[in-house]
């Protein structure tokens with residue numbers, strides 16, 4: 001197989017991963033005169049902060065996923081190849097992929113993270129992660145499908161197991177999906193399933209630490225807990241789910257909760273990059289980089305975004321937080337540095353400007369923390385919504401999401417309640433095949 005990229009006298013930069021970091025970099029290179037090659041296992045960029053809204057039937061996939069080829073129409077020196085990275089040979093300056101090998105002058109790794117199941121095989125096999133579009137659709141399908149099965153269940157025990165949702169991980173993703181599902185239970189499902197007793201559905205949010213949203217202040221954690229409590233979410237702190245057996249989430253103390261909807265938002269790790277094993281020894285499989293995002297030992301291999309662990313920033317000695325904003329800033333900085341390098345000018349080290357953290361709980365409440373400013377409630381939700389709309393790609397995408405939120409807000413609706421997926425897979429999940 002050949003990657004079919006013409007060899008020219010232009011310098012070639014190969015970027016693996018078109019997430020927040022990779023995309024920000026590519027955008028700076030449009031007038032660089034370089035040949036730009038993007039390799040990604042998906043043919044679209046996804047806006048991960050809103051995955052939970054696809055999972056909870058509030059937004060369509062097309063509202064948060066954007067095809068790469070459409071983004072770069074008319075750019076003759078841009079090439080996209082849909083492929084997996086297989087190996088890097090940094091000595092020969094070649095990237096081996098599932099569609100053939102690609103020579104590079106510069107290589108940038110921005111492959112992000114995958115869920116960490118901490119080696120628990122049963123959970124890896126059965127739990128629903130929330131790390132990409134397929135995961136979000138799996139959650140939507142599984143939860144809705146279990147409602148349909150609950151309608152015809154022959155016992156209350158089976159109905160409870162089908163309706164219960166156990167979310168493991170009380171970070172922003174866990175809190176957000178718990179809030180969204182609790183509103184679905186309150187406003188949407190009683191209308192769709194008037195004969196189902198909603199008291200059979202419990203939503204549990206399990207956190208191993210002593211508080212939710214541990215990257216935010218204690219006050220915010222306490223308020224998030226109170227908000228979820230008021231929405232009927234059963235929050236369990238200082239508890240660990242260690243296995244999933246016979247349709248039950250099992251805790252370390254032996255307690256169990258019956259559920260066919262185990263959602264796993266607890267922890268991430270970086271995907272391995274074969275060929276760079278020596279450099280990926282940082283915590284969580286991250287790649288160690290210097291202040292210019294250069295992978296240690298190489299001048300022409302870079303890593304940006306979630307996968308990069310930079311220790312040179314005094315404020316973040318253990319690497320920057322794995323957030324979209326960090327990836328975007330690193331992508332932009334690297335782009336400017338590469339352009340500077342081409343012109344023989346010195347590169348500038350990366351410095352992260354902290355834009356704060358946010359999390360939302362339900363359709364009209366959020367928490368915002370930025371330096372010493374902290375606030376929650378509706379005003380925070382307006383800030384959260386505005387910032388997310390600003391960062392979404394394209395006017396059409398922004399308008400669609402804005403309209404979806406208006407509809408959801410006034411209509412108490414999460415309208416994309418569609419079960420779409422492989423029937424064979426569904427039969428397996430339902431124990432019918």
Ligand SMILES: Cc1cc2nc3c(=O)[nH]c(=O)nc-3n(C[C@H](O)[C@H](O)[C@H](O)COP(=O)(O)OP(=O)(O)OC[C@H]3O[C@@H](n4cnc5c(N)ncnc54)[C@H](O)[C@@H]3O)c2cc1C
Nearest residue numbers: 017019020021041048049084085111112305306322323324
């Ligand atoms: C559910 C969820 C909610 C989040 N919410 C927020 C939030 O509210 N605010 C915030 O700041 N951050 C949030 N984050 C974190 C944020 O999404 C990440 O920090 C950000 O996506 C990192 O950008 P990246 O470019 O490093 O990687 P990603 O955006 O993950 O992109 C990685 C890209 O690499 C591709 N790829 C991966 N492996 C391979 C391979 N082997 N071969 C080829 N291509 C590959 C993927 O298809 C993807 O396109 C959230 C993350 C998740 C999962």
